[in-house]
Amino acid sequence: MSIKITGFETHDVRFPTSLTGDGTDAMNTDCDYSSAYITLFTSSPSLQGHGMTFTIGRGNDIVCTTISQLASKLIDKDIESLFENMGQTWDWLNSDPQMRWIGPEKGVVHIALGAVGNAIWDLLARVRGKPLWKLIVDFTPEEFVKAAAWRYISDAITKEEALQMLREKEAGKKDREAKVREVGYPAYVTSAGWLGYTDEKVARLTKEALAAGFNHFKMKVGANVDDDLRRGTLIRSIIDDPQYATVKRDPGSKELEGKNAGPTGSVLMIDANQVWDVQQAIDYVKKLEPIKPWFIEEPTAPDDILGHAAIRKALKPHGIGVATGEHAHNRMVFKQLLQAQAIDVCQIDSCRLAGVSEVLSVLLMAAKFGVVVCPHAGGVGLCEYVIHLSLIDYIAVSGSMERNVLEYVDHLHEHFVTPCSINDKGRYNVPNNPNEGYSIEMREESIAEYEWPNGTYWTQRRGV
Amino acid sequence: MSIKITGFETHDVRFPTSLTGDGTDAMNTDCDYSSAYITLFTSSPSLQGHGMTFTIGRGNDIVCTTISQLASKLIDKDIESLFENMGQTWDWLNSDPQMRWIGPEKGVVHIALGAVGNAIWDLLARVRGKPLWKLIVDFTPEEFVKAAAWRYISDAITKEEALQMLREKEAGKKDREAKVREVGYPAYVTSAGWLGYTDEKVARLTKEALAAGFNHFKMKVGANVDDDLRRGTLIRSIIDDPQYATVKRDPGSKELEGKNAGPTGSVLMIDANQVWDVQQAIDYVKKLEPIKPWFIEEPTAPDDILGHAAIRKALKPHGIGVATGEHAHNRMVFKQLLQAQAIDVCQIDSCRLAGVSEVLSVLLMAAKFGVVVCPHAGGVGLCEYVIHLSLIDYIAVSGSMERNVLEYVDHLHEHFVTPCSINDKGRYNVPNNPNEGYSIEMREESIAEYEWPNGTYWTQRRGV
Numbered sequence: 036m037s038i039k040i041t042g043f044e045t046h047d048v049r050f051p052t053s054l055t056g057d058g059t060d061a062m063n064t065d066c067d068y069s070s071a072y073i074t075l076f077t078s079s080p081s082l083q084g085h086g087m088t089f090t091i092g093r094g095n096d097i098v099c100t101t102i103s104q105l106a107s108k109l110i111d112k113d114i115e116s117l118f119e120n121m122g123q124t125w126d127w128l129n130s131d132p133q134m135r136w137i138g139p140e141k142g143v144v145h146i147a148l149g150a151v152g153n154a155i156w157d158l159l160a161r162v163r164g165k166p167l168w169k170l171i172v173d174f175t176p177e178e179f180v181k182a183a184a185w186r187y188i189s190d191a192i193t194k195e196e197a198l199q200m201l202r203e204k205e206a207g208k209k210d211r212e213a214k215v216r217e218v219g220y221p222a223y224v225t226s227a228g229w230l231g232y233t234d235e236k237v238a239r240l241t242k243e244a245l246a247a248g249f250n251h252f253k254m255k256v257g258a259n260v261d262d263d264l265r266r267g268t269l270i271r272s273i274i275d276d277p278q279y280a281t282v283k284r285d286p287g288s289k290e291l292e293g294k295n296a297g298p299t300g301s302v303l304m305i306d307a308n309q310v311w312d313v314q315q316a317i318d319y320v321k322k323l324e325p326i327k328p329w330f331i332e333e334p335t336a337p338d339d340i341l342g343h344a345a346i347r348k349a350l351k352p353h354g355i356g357v358a359t360g361e362h363a364h365n366r367m368v369f370k371q372l373l374q375a376q377a378i379d380v381c382q383i384d385s386c387r388l389a390g391v392s393e394v395l396s397v398l399l400m401a402a403k404f405g406v407v408v409c410p411h412a413g414g415v416g417l418c419e420y421v422i423h424l425s426l427i428d429y430i431a432v433s434g435s436m437e438r439n440v441l442e443y444v445d446h447l448h449e450h451f452v453t454p455c456s457i458n459d460k461g462r463y464n465v466p467n468n469p470n471e472g473y474s475i476e477m478r479e480e481s482i483a484e485y486e487w488p489n490g491t492y493w494t495q496r497r498g499v
Numbered sequence: 500m501s502i503k504i505t506g507f508e509t510h511d512v513r514f515p516t517s518l519t520g521d522g523t524d525a526m527n528t529d530c531d532y533s534s535a536y537i538t539l540f541t542s543s544p545s546l547q548g549h550g551m552t553f554t555i556g557r558g559n560d561i562v563c564t565t566i567s568q569l570a571s572k573l574i575d576k577d578i579e580s581l582f583e584n585m586g587q588t589w590d591w592l593n594s595d596p597q598m599r600w601i602g603p604e605k606g607v608v609h610i611a612l613g614a615v616g617n618a619i620w621d622l623l624a625r626v627r628g629k630p631l632w633k634l635i636v637d638f639t640p641e642e643f644v645k646a647a648a649w650r651y652i653s654d655a656i657t658k659e660e661a662l663q664m665l666r667e668k669e670a671g672k673k674d675r676e677a678k679v680r681e682v683g684y685p686a687y688v689t690s691a692g693w694l695g696y697t698d699e700k701v702a703r704l705t706k707e708a709l710a711a712g713f714n715h716f717k718m719k720v721g722a723n724v725d726d727d728l729r730r731g732t733l734i735r736s737i738i739d740d741p742q743y744a745t746v747k748r749d750p751g752s753k754e755l756e757g758k759n760a761g762p763t764g765s766v767l768m769i770d771a772n773q774v775w776d777v778q779q780a781i782d783y784v785k786k787l788e789p790i791k792p793w794f795i796e797e798p799t800a801p802d803d804i805l806g807h808a809a810i811r812k813a814l815k816p817h818g819i820g821v822a823t824g825e826h827a828h829n830r831m832v833f834k835q836l837l838q839a840q841a842i843d844v845c846q847i848d849s850c851r852l853a854g855v856s857e858v859l860s861v862l863l864m865a866a867k868f869g870v871v872v873c874p875h876a877g878g879v880g881l882c883e884y885v886i887h888l889s890l891i892d893y894i895a896v897s898g899s900m901e902r903n904v905l906e907y908v909d910h911l912h913e914h915f916v917t918p919c920s921i922n923d924k925g926r927y928n929v930p931n932n933p934n935e936g937y938s939i940e941m942r943e944e945s946i947a948e949y950e951w952p953n954g955t956y957w958t959q960r961r962g963v
Contacts, residue, residue, distance in 0.1 A: 065596055093568065093597035097607065101561055132529055133557035139773075139801070139826060142606015143561065187800040190777040190809065309603075313654040336651040337603070338831045340804060341838050345654065362603060367802045374805050 038162075039078045040109045040117075043154075045099040046072040048477065049092060049487040050415060050447055051496070062257075062308040067092035068415040068447060069487075071099045071147070072477060073106060075154050077114060084158025085476040088150040088386040089414040094143075095487065101147035105134065109151075118159050121182040125152055125392035129184075141364040145389050152390025153420070157472035166466045167391070167473040168426035172208060176201035179431065183395040184366060191370045197399045204434050211430045219462030220425050220436060222443040223251030223304070225413055227270070230255045234269060241270050245279040248461030250301045251440045253332070257307040260322050267303065267326030274301035282460050290437035293379075295327035295354060302440075306332035309362070313342040317349040330356035330380055337362035343377035358382055361411035365389070369397045373404040384411045385420035391473075394424055402433045413444035418455045419474040422463045450481035502626075503542045504573045504581075507618075509563040510536040512941065513556060513951040514879060514911055515960070531556035532879040532911060533951070535563045535611070536941060537570060539618050541578060548622025549940040552614040552850040553878040558607075559951065565611035569598065573615075582623050585646040589616055589856035593648075605828040609853050616854025617884070621936035630930045631855070631937040632890035636672060640665035643895065647859040648830060655834045661863045668898050675894045683926030684889050684900060686907040687715030687768070689877055691734070694719045698733060705734050709743040712925030714765045715904045717796070721771040724786050731767065731790030738765035746924050754901035757843075759791035759818060766904075770796035773826070777806040781813040794820035794844055801826035807841035822846055825875035829853070833861045837868040848875045849884035855937075858888055866897045877908035882919045883938040886927045914945035 049069040069092050075084040090098055105128060109117070117124045128148060129140065138144040160167040174182065176198050185194060227240035241252060252274055256263040273279055275297035284291060284300030294302045305328040311319060316334035323331075331350065335342045337359060347357040360382030363369055372378050381401045388394050401408050408428050410421040421441060429436040441463060448454035453471040456464045466474050484492045513533040533556050539548040554562055569592060573581070581588045592612060593604065602608040624631040638646065640662045649658060691704035705716060716738055720727040737743055739761035748755060748764025758766045769792040775783060780798035787795075795814065799806045801823060811821040824846030827833055836842045845865045852858050865872045872892050874885040885905060893900040905927060912918035917935040920928045930938050948956045 062596060062599070067597075091597050091600045093595070094565075094601040094608070097561060097565055097568070098601060100564065101558070101607075104557065104561070131557070133531075133555050136555045137558040137562060137610065138606050141802070141828065142602050142608060143565075144558070144606060146601065187776055187803060187806075189779075190806060312651055315653075336831045338605070338802075338829065339651060339835065341835045342651075342654060342831075364605065365802065367800045367806075371803065371805045 037113045037115065038082065040075055040112050040114060041078050042076045042110065043103070043106045044074055045102050046070070046482050047095050047099045047487045048072055048482055048485045048490075049095060049493070050485055051492070052446070053092070062310055069095040070415050070477065071095050071102055071150055072482070073102050073150050073154050075106070075109065075158055077158070082158070082161065084154040084161065085472065086150045086152070086154025086157055086390070087416050087475055087477070088146040089417055090146075098143055098147050101143050102150050105144075105147055105151045114158060114162065117155060118162070121156070121159070122184060122392055124155065125184050125390070126186065128152065129389065140389070145364060146387055148389035149386035152392060153386060153473055153475065156391040157475060160472040161470060164469045166423065166468060166471050168423040168466065171427050172212065172430040174431070176205065179395065182392055183399065184393040185396065187367050188370050188396060188400065191374060192400050192403050196403065200399065200402060201431065204431055207434060208430050211434065215426060215429060215436065216465050219458045219460060219464055220422060220429065221251070221440045222249065222457060222461055222463050223253060223440040224249045224444070225253045225442055226444050226446070227252060228254030228266070230258055234266065237266060238269060238273060241273045242279050244461070245274060246281055247457070248282045248459055250274070250280065250282055250284060250299070250461065251304065252301065253304040253306055253442070255308065256305045256323065257310040257319070260319060263305075263323060264326065267305070267323060271297065271303060271326050274303065275299060293356070294329040297327070302329050303327065304329050304332060304358070307334050309333045309336055311335050313339070313345055316346050320350055320355060321353055324353050324355065328355055330358040332358040332382065333361070337364070338368070340368065340371040340375050340377055343372060344375040347377055347379070356380065358409070360384065362387060366393050366396045366400070370400055373400055373406060378406060381406045381408045382411045383408060383424065385417060385424060395427070398424070398428050398432045407435070407439050408433065409439050410441055412442035413446065415447045416451070416475055418443055418448065419451050419453075422455050422466060423473060425463075426465065450478055452476040452478055501577045501579065502546065504539055504576050504578060505542050506540045506574065507567070507570045508538055509566050510534070510946050511559050511563045511951045512536055512946055512949045512954075513559060513957070514949055515956070516910070517556070533559040534879050534941065535559050535566055535614055536946070537566050537614050537618050539570070539573065539622055541622070546622070546625065548618040548625065549936065550614045550616070550618025550621055550854070551880050551939055551941070552610040553881055554610075562607055562611050565607050566614050569608075569611055569615045578622060578626065581619060582626070585620070585623070586648060586856055588619065589648050589854070590650065592616065593853065604831075604853070609828060610851055612853035613850035616856060617850060617937055617939065620855040621939060624936040625934060628933045630887065630932060630935050632887040632930065635891050636676065636894040638895070640669065643859065646856055647863065648857040649860065651831050652834050652860060652864065655838060656864050656867050660867065664863065664866060665895065668895055671898060672894050675898065679890060679893060679900065680929050683922045683924060683928055684886060684893065685715070685904045686713065686921060686925055686927050687717060687904040688713045688908075689717045689906055690908050690910070691716060692718030692730070694722055698730065701730060702733060702737060705737045706743050708925070709738060710745055711921070712746045712923055714738070714744065714746055714748060714763070714925065715768065716765065717768040717770055717906070719772065720769045720787065721774040721783070724783060727769075727787060728790065731769070731787060735761065735767060735790050738767065739763060757820070758793040761791070766793050767791065768793050768796060768822070771798050773797045773800055775799050777803070777809055780810050784814055784819060785817055788817050788819065792819055794822040796822040796846065797826070801828070802832070804832065804835040804839050804841055807836060808839040811841055811843070820844065822873070824848065826851060830857050830860045830864070834864055837864055837870060842870060845870045845872045846875045847872060847888065849881060849888060859891070862888070862892050862896045871899070871903050872897065873903050874905055876906035877910065879911045880915070880939055882907055882912065883915050886919050886930060887937060889927075890929065914942055916940040916942055
């Protein structure tokens with residue numbers, strides 16, 4: 036008997052992170068990490084699909100409204116007919132001319148499509164009884180290609196090239212899956228380096244992260260160059276000190292090549308969150324050469340492909356790379372970042388891109404251009420999502436893991452039914468519950484508490 | 500006594516253009532031309548500011564909600580303090596970190612800011628008792644630069660360069676203003692070439708446009724190459740026939756250089772509305788060489804700067820140029836289109852860019868790079884807006900008019916209090932009412948009739 040989508044509900048869920056200074060950087064000074072959340076209901080009472088997109092507060096209601104308008108197209112659809120060609124399903128959801136006009140493929144409509152697209156993928160994974168990453172790495176190359184988003188990228192990669200690449204990776208998939216199940220997927224920590232923290236807190240958090248096994252650390256920069264140098268020198272002094280690290284790597288190892296690793300194999304990255312014009316970025320980051328960062332993340336406007344290329348070229352002699360992508364709004368932006376040789380590291384986002392189908396296309400392009408993928412995470416729900424994407428990248432697409440690192444921030448995981456987790460070597464564990472889908476189902480109690488504006492937390496705070 | 504902004508209201512106004520086939524093209528098949536409209540109220544009862552952004556139907560409510568959230572920041576602000584530095588006012592409206600996240604500077608939040616920003620400019624022009632274009636061309640170079648949006652473009656143009664350019668144009672401003680008041684601003688017609696029209700209707704409308712004085716014509720393409728060739732040959736046969744044209748130009752004149760003008764000086768342009776991948780665009784448009792278009796507009800995804808550059812390079816030997824911009828979502832996209840030499844014609848939009856301040860920056864960049872600006876119009880309200888922008892470009896920025904043409908579509912002007920108009924040479928008249936501001940005030944009766952979903956037109960159509 037066929038199962039149909041019978042309805043959906045959205046939830047505007049906002050966590051009061053602005054109270055603690057978590058998540059502050061040079062651009063985003065006042066963030067309430069928020070989830071524009073959707074549950075798809077089906078004619079099978081026990082079967083639901085969950086998806087969300089991430090915002091930082093105001094405007095989350097606008098995204099929820101947009102999610103509703105996009106999801107209304109799904110009502111009465113047979114789920115197997117949606118699943119049969121997920122790339123085509125994605126194209127169909129993405130191509131409403133009227134909704135397209137207020138994008139197209141960017142901003143509110145695109146991140147809303149991210150939530151809806153991810154909810155359908157979550158549903159598919161649950162129906163097949165596999166976590167999402169496992170569903171996709173078990174695809175044949177033909178199934179993988181059929182599931183991706185192809186419009187506007189054929190000048191960078193064709194379906195035939197993608198098939199060829201995926202076929203070459205078939206033989207090693209089993210071994211890679213076994214390996215990552217055993218050792219976990221490499222992660223890095225951002226939590227230590229927010230601008231809102233005191234030096235003491237930064238030092239304490241850095242030491243804790245080293246003790247937990249991490250060896251890649253990211254620091255926010257861009258408000259004041261002297262402060263950045265001071266904080267960077269502080270972090271470097273700790274991460275380069277052999278007494279603090281529990282997991283050490285040979286700083287000359289192939290995996291750390293070009294990363295400015297210190298004597299214990301620790302790596303520092305810096306993130307400006309788009310605060311500079313192009314020449315400003317170049318001048319500022321050159322001054323941070325003494326703290327030897329691997330890369331500068333988001334040095335300028337995320338739309339500025341040629342600007343990123345100019346910055347990368349200017350910083351290369353200083354041994355500093357360029358990373359971006361968390362605000363790169365669709366596969367065409369990534370295509371050009373790769374074509375223009377503008378980035379060393381490709382930081383896809385699981386819901387700024389419009390969900391899994393578009394992410395698969397970007398993974399394929401990055402692999403073709405030989406650029407490592409280190410997804411953006413943090414916020415709320417993003418870590419739950421991205422471990423799936425990195426596993427797909429490693430097992431089925433790029434075949435490499437040790438040059439990559441996946442962002443990890445230890446915030447708000449307790450609100451998810453199947454939260455992500457980190458092992459004692461500072462690496463992500465592999466999600467392994469056959470019923471967890473895309474791992475993004477939020478706890479009902481959390482929704483009830485933090486729904487805006489009438490969840491119990493918010494009404495109590497207002498004294499209602 | 501200081502005047503404050505005391506409140507605002509928004510209106511979701513939708514015109515049922517999908518019933519007639521007006522506005523159909525290869526991408527946008529079902530358009531209800533719509534206005535997300537805002538009126539700012541002030542402490543002076545007779546003083547209001549009006550603004551809008553254009554959409555094609557569904558989602559217009561989402562834009563209205565976003566306009567409200569952005570405009571709420573204006574409540575209780577003293578209008579003269581907003582006017583004092585309009586560039587800074589624009590930056591302030593554009594930089595709310597939480598709203599920025601769901602853009603940034605693109606999609607719903609940016610077109611909503613277009614409506615709000617334009618409403619403030621409308622208010623300023625009314626307070627100063629000049630139509631908007633006249634207010635701005637009377638600015639000193641310093642005032643002009645202060646009014647523009649500067650973040651993220653200093654690698655393409657600095658404020659100092661802009662000042663220098665504007666100073667060089669000071670001496671001729673009076674003469675140019677007098678000239679355009681006398682002869683009008685050149686226009687072109689799109690109304691004849693929609694995909695939804697029959698050949699008979701296309702032929703009739705083309706002859707009518709020639710009789711009205713027009714000599715630039717745009718045709719929609721991209722659904723079927725044989726149809727496009729047939730329709731293009733039909734249009735060419737009419738516009739090249741001396742019996743139909745009332746205004747003729749020397750086809751070898753400087754103004755028509757590079758435009759593939761026919762024997763009567765008529766020019767054909769073609770518009771694909773983003774339907775192709777890059778190589779597809781090149782292959783398709785080459786086949787249209789026999790109908791000798793001046794340019795292909797929107798050949799591929801509007802975000803694809805490098806794609807447009809590749810298409811332009813490939814079509815150059817065939818004598819066909821590239822135009823884009825109506826979906827170029829901010830000044831950084833235009834910056835790169837110019838830097839990459841990706842366009843022959845820069846088609847700014849008056850409300851996809853976030854209003855006048857950002858438009859001024861793009862006009863300056865286009866002039867610096869020597870690319871003609873031919874704003875996008877049509878839809879609803881866009882013609883009312885863009886004549887102001889082209890007058891600013893001609894009188895104060897580029898100093899040239901005869902290579903430019905401004906889109907004109909004869910739809911829906913009757914809904915505006917001060918509609919734009921065309922003279923008997925097929926050129927825009929200069930708006931000249933000291934109280935018309937940015938000419939975008941909609942008639943109250945029109946709002947009452949077409950407000951969605953409860954205006955009288957819509958309730959009657961639903962049989963309520």
